[in-house]
Amino acid sequence: MQSSEDPAFFSFGDWTVRPSQRSIERQDERVVLEPKLIDVLTYLAGTGGEVVSTEQLLAACWRGTFYGDNPVHKTMALLRKALQDDARSPRYIATVRKRGYQVVAKVAFADARERATVSRRSWNDGSPFRGLLAFGSDDRDVFFGRARATAELLRAIRRSDADGCAFVLVAGPSGCGKSSLVQAGIVPALLGEAGHDGLRATAWTSFVARTPTSPLVDTLAGALCRWAPGGRPVFVDSERPALGKALVNDLDFVIERIEREVPAGNGRLLLVVDAMEGLLTQASEQVTATIAALDRLARSGRVIVLGTCRNDFYPQLMAIPGLLALKHDGGSYDLAPPTQGEMAQIIRLPARAAGLHFGRDPHGERMLDDVLLEAACRHVTALPLLQYTLQALYEAKDEDGTLTFAAYEAMGGLEGALAQRAERIHDSLDARAIRAFPRLLHRLVAVAGDGDGVTARTVRWIDIDDDEQHAVRQLIDARLLVSLLEDDEPCFTLAHEALLRHWPRVAEWVQTHRADLRARARIAEMAARWSTEGQRREHLIPRGQLLADAKRLSREAHPPLDATQARFIGLSLRQARFTMMTLAGMAAAIAVLALISTFAAVNARKAERHAEARRADAESLLDFMLGDMNERLDALGRLDLLDEVTHRAMQVMGGHDWKSDAPDAVLRQAKALREIGEIRFARGDSDGAIEAFQNADTSLVHLVAGHPDQAEAYAERGKLAYWRGQIAFGRGKTDETAKEWNNYLEQATLRAKLEPDVPDAWLELSYAHNCLGSLAQRTNHAEDATREFELSSSLKRRVLGMQPTDRKTWLELADTMGWEASVEQQRGKLRDTLSHYMQEREAVLAARESGDPTNLWLYRRALADLHVARAHADLGMVVQAESDYTAAATTFAQLVRDVPDNRKWQRDLALTRSQQGWLAYGVGDTALALRRYADAGDMLQKLLAVDAKVSDWRTLLAVNRTWESMAHLRMGELVPAAAAVNEALGLFGDVPATAASNRVLRALADMTAGEIARQQGDAGTASTHLDRALTELRPRAEKSTDPRVLDPYVRVATLLGHQDEAAPYLERLRQSGYRSPAFEMFVNHSNQGKIQ
Structure with a gap:
């Protein structure tokens, strides 16, 4: 018990x-x-x-x-x-x-x-609702619906305090009530006479991390000066400057003062750090010092530190040095949106406390609170809209305290209340204020430099001009902005970030200016780091889209960039030009050195030694280009920079006697050709890649025939077989893939026998087993897949035994764990699937190097986040899935912006957006789902324009179009629904019988087409599509435990009225723990007789 x-x-x-x-x-x-x-x-x-x-x-x-x-x-x-x-x-x-x-x-x-x-009229202090403002510590008597979250968070605080690090980070979606929970739930509970379960606070203070009015450490110092247990301040206000310095240089002084003012056993001091995502916009040295101070305070035994943050910023926050360790030793709490029962309390109990009544619909006889509840439960981010609507209803109540249907309908319902009111206020502004409004948005809106998250800024009055001040006063009077005092500095900010999402005028403005906002944020962050860390060259902006954006902003930005940022951009542009000149010079140097050596060899026998020296120089330079420089650029995802250089080198090699009978020369030439092939493949040129790989293999066949003990030759042949198999795999040619990857295994085995003490030999052998496992899984041979993955995993662990700190091997082990997880998913063991994917992510984190993460590591972390997100979604863990999807999308988007030519990263970003849409569809947010599908579709169509032969891209687009069709169908939009699913069926085409997973996906498209035809009244077409889907899925489902097969089969059988046939398979899904939101919605609708 x-x-x-x-x-x-x-x-x-x-x-x-x-x-x-x-x-x-x-x-x-x-x-x-x-x-x-x-x-x-x-x-x-x-x-x-x-x-x-x-x-x-x-x-x-x-x-x-x-x-x-x-x-x-x-x-x-x-x-x-x-x-x-x-x-x-x-x-x-x-x-x-x-x-x-x-x-x-x-x-x-x-x-x-x-x-x-809770009784009527227990609240007599005006409105019991807070509109867009958070509940405060004085609002406890009308703060309902969060009893469970309050208790859970109190327990987390107590546990972290007992463990010696009293820090808890409260994370959750924007608008889920984080600040209200802390201020109206936790603060009163801890400040009460008895505290909570033996844990009591004697004073509390808070600050908002995004405040820009002073350096972050000084803001923290100002907050600490507001601690006054028993009316006696711990730090007096006149000490603030000295306290700010002590928080950086003398934390012992800070802790000693706290221990003297709050002796052991006299309770705790409480510090709340709100909106910690604001740390991402602050100078790095200030953030580092602040985190160090929070860490010391939380471990002092006298202070409880609570932080709040939006979960879409959580991955970036965890990359801040020190914060991950602080959270690990302390704790975290994920605040989910209110449940239906909790939402009912949020609506009804404050009204009861204030003696209010809900009106009845004169036409439908429904109560207003029921209508509000139903509307609020349709959206996971409805809480700010609900509070704003309740406040507006309170302001429009009739004389006997009834919140009326007439007022609710006049304001456009829950979704329309905020947008309608905000737009009405905007239209009432005078011409002077309207002209200043866009400039205010530039100041108030922040887009994270490495993500898509939008947040509100706090702005100082002294930083805006007279016209802007004129507009701000009107917006504050209308309660769209709030005025506040930060560090004794008058400031203002948005009343709630919900305005950024639910006011169409602002949401459209953000969408239009998102790229500039993001670029400006990243430039500001990078410039601050460059300035504070010695203005080192490695911190300048690398070549790419960001540098192009920086060049444009330096000319066009309004308000203009500051002097530091302008100089930072100027030096970055200068370095980019120098880099291009250097690369061009290196390419020319290779050509010149080779030509010199050739000329000398042909025209003067007496200069042979001199020519050999020149040739050796050229070969050494080529080795550097294809070795060290290749590895560095690969980690950044910028292999394209070597494309032209490698082409030039190979032109020289093709016209020069490179002693093709010498093993070293043959190996060097084969490696160069392989590098060219990899670069062409990464840039979408599969045919060019195959040509390069085949030429390389031809030279190696002759080498192995004459030198059977050349281990490196087998290694190169194995890599070439892998790449040829990878291209065939991407094109859906499973027989050709099997042939190439079995060849890969053979070559890797031969090498391992020759080099039993070389870790890389065993690692290469593990890769071959991993490839065959992925192929076995693709062709529904689960037992073979499990065997191959287990062999691969054991070989990687063998390598880690030889070199336990090798980061590359940790990443490869993570890859194998991901494949093992996918097999568990096929077996219907979804909890084990999640566990394996979590282990995959842990292995990726173990491979994290010190300093800035490389693009390669960021890619692997994003991939792990994407896998965990899908596993969470399958188990119905929506909040966790949303957080992990957001983390993956944020990182993929950052990578694509940095390296626009990397097709693999573009593909995975599109996949993430599509899966985000499927999750949104499952929780009922169809409009968001359609936006996600549109984003994914655009990206995939651009990829197919590069190479239409890549079947993987076609399949992803087909699935995306199928899901898009289902979303249109739900909204009753039959024409776009039919167009989308017809495009999907065209993309699938005639799927080979060996491509089992694609045939299942095509069956889902057939099922959707059948639903649409049925709603259009075309019974014949509907029957054709649905029967074809059932025929495809029925034999696969009979022996399957894979939710990817059972889910569509249960759907199509139910649509055809075969509920009894579907029942055992539905039970099989239930036993596996499958609770995908979209599937749950389908089952609920089918039980209610309204499938759509």
Whole structure:
């Protein structure tokens, strides 16, 4: 039995209820409830003893689908049986005749507040709603719906404090209520007389990390000066300058002062660092010093440090030196959006406390709170919109305190309230303010330099001109902006970041200016680092799109770049020109040296030694270009820079006697050809790559025939076989792939026998097994795949035993773990799949080098994030999946911006965007899903314009179009739905029987086409598509445990009315833990008879 410390619990009479475990307990009894029973019990517990109608329960727990009240009656009977309650003499839940149900048991939640004490008119301080503002510490009496999160976070704080590092980072989507949870939930709980479970704070302070009014350390110092336990300040305000210096240079002084003012046993001081994503825009030395200070404070035994951050910035935050270790030793808490039951409390209980009533729809007889609840539950980011709408309804309430339907409809409902009000305010601005508005947006809006996240800035009044000040005053009066004091400096910022997403005028402006905002942010960050770290050349902007953007911004930016940034860009441009001249010079040097040696050899026998020396110089330079420089540029993803140089070198080699009978010369030439092939492949020229690989292999065949003990020749032949197989694999030619990769295995085995003590030989052999495993998996030979992956993994671990700190081997082991995870997914072992992918990510992190991460490592981390995201999504863990997808997309986008010619990175970014769309579709955000599909489609079409033969790209686009069609179908848009799925079917074409996974994906497209035809009234076409999909999927599903097969099969069987046939396969999915949001929505709709 769990301890009462479990955070997700509340008491219900003499029972302890644990929603997260779906169980109720008392003494030695424990009963596990069905999901619907625990939902109803949790909802009733939060109603404060009010009578709840069956309609309310249907709206809250059955998603507002009204099909009679029998499900409620049946559920209540089962719930009473589990509680051992008696309807005639109730101890827990009473039936109120003709009205509904009422909780009569005493209910206490984990934050020690009894909901039964919420009574009408217990709040008399104006509106119980906060609009776009966060709830504060004085708003506890109207802060509802977060009892579970409060208890869980309090437990995390207590645990981190007990472990000696009292730091907890609260992460969650924008608008999920992080600041409100901390200020109205945690702060009052810890500051209460008894504190929480023995942990008590005597004073608290906070600061916002994105504040730009002073250096970050000085902002922290200002916050610490506001600590005053018992009215006695720990640091007086006059000490602020000295305290700022001490936080950098003398933390012992800071801690000694705190220990003197707050003796052991006298409670804790609480420090809240809000919006920690703002650290990403601050100077690196300030961030480093601030994190070091927070770390020391959290480990002092006197201070609790709480941070909040948006989870889309979480990966970048964890790259800040020191913060990852602080979070690891302390703790973190992922705040999910409110559940339906919690959302019902957020809507109803503050209104009850303030004596407000919800009106009834005069046409449909629905209550306004039910309508609000249903609208809020459609979107995971609805909380700011809901609070704003409730505040607007409060302002428009009638004389008896009723929030009316008329007001709700007039403001455009939940989605329209904020946008309509904001647009109305904008239109009311005078001409002077309207002209200044775009300039204000440039100041208020920040886009992270290495991601897509949009945040609000805090701006100082002294930094804006008179026209802007005029506009700001009007916007503050209208409550779209808020004025605040930061470090005694008057500032302003957006009332809530929801304005950036839900005000179309601003959202469109951000989209239009996103590239410039991102480029400007990255340039500012890089320039600050360059300036503070000795203005070293390696910190200048490398060649690429960012440098081009910097050049343009240096001429056109408004407001203009500062002097440091302008000089930084000027030096970066100068270095880029110098680099190009150097590369050109090196290429020319190779040619000149080779020509000199050739000329000398042909025209003067007496100069043979001199020519040999020149040739050796040329060969050495070529070795450098294809060795050290190649590795460095490969880590940056910039192999294209070597393309022209290598071509020139090979032209020289082709016309020169390079002693082709000498093994070293043959190997050098073969390696050069392989490098050319890799570069051409990376740039989408598969045919050119094959030509280079084949020429290299031809020279090596003759070498091996004459020198069978040449281990390096076998190594090169194996690599060439790998690349030929990779190209065939990408084109869907599985037989050719198998031939090449078995050749790869043969060559690698021969090399390992010749070099048993060389780690790289065993590593190459592991690669060959990994390739064959991936091919076996692609062709649905799971046992063969498992065997090959296990062999590959054991060989890599053997290499790590020989060189345990080798980062390259850790990355390769991560790759194999990823393949092992994909096999577990085919077997339907989704928890094991997630575990393997988490191990893959840990192995990638183990390969992290000191200093700035290379592009290669960033790519592997993004790939691991993408794998974990999909595994989380399959298990229905939406919040975690969204966070991991965002991390992957952010990193892929950064890589593509840095190296626009890398097709592999473009492909993976497109895949991530498409999967983000599928997740959005599953949680009901169809508009976002369509935007994601459009982004992915654009990227994939550009790739196919480079090389239309790559079947992998065609398949990804086909799947994307299929999902896009499903989204249009949900919205009732049959014409674009049909166009999208027809394009998908055209892209799939005639899929070979050996391409099993593609045939399953084509069946999904057929199923979608059948749904569309059915809705268009074309029964014949619908039957053709659906029967073809069923025929394809049925034999595959019979022996399969793979959700990628079972999911579409259950769908198509259900659409054809074969529910009994689908039932055992649905159960197979349930047993595997498969809870993909899109599939769950389909099943729910099918149960309700409204499949779409």
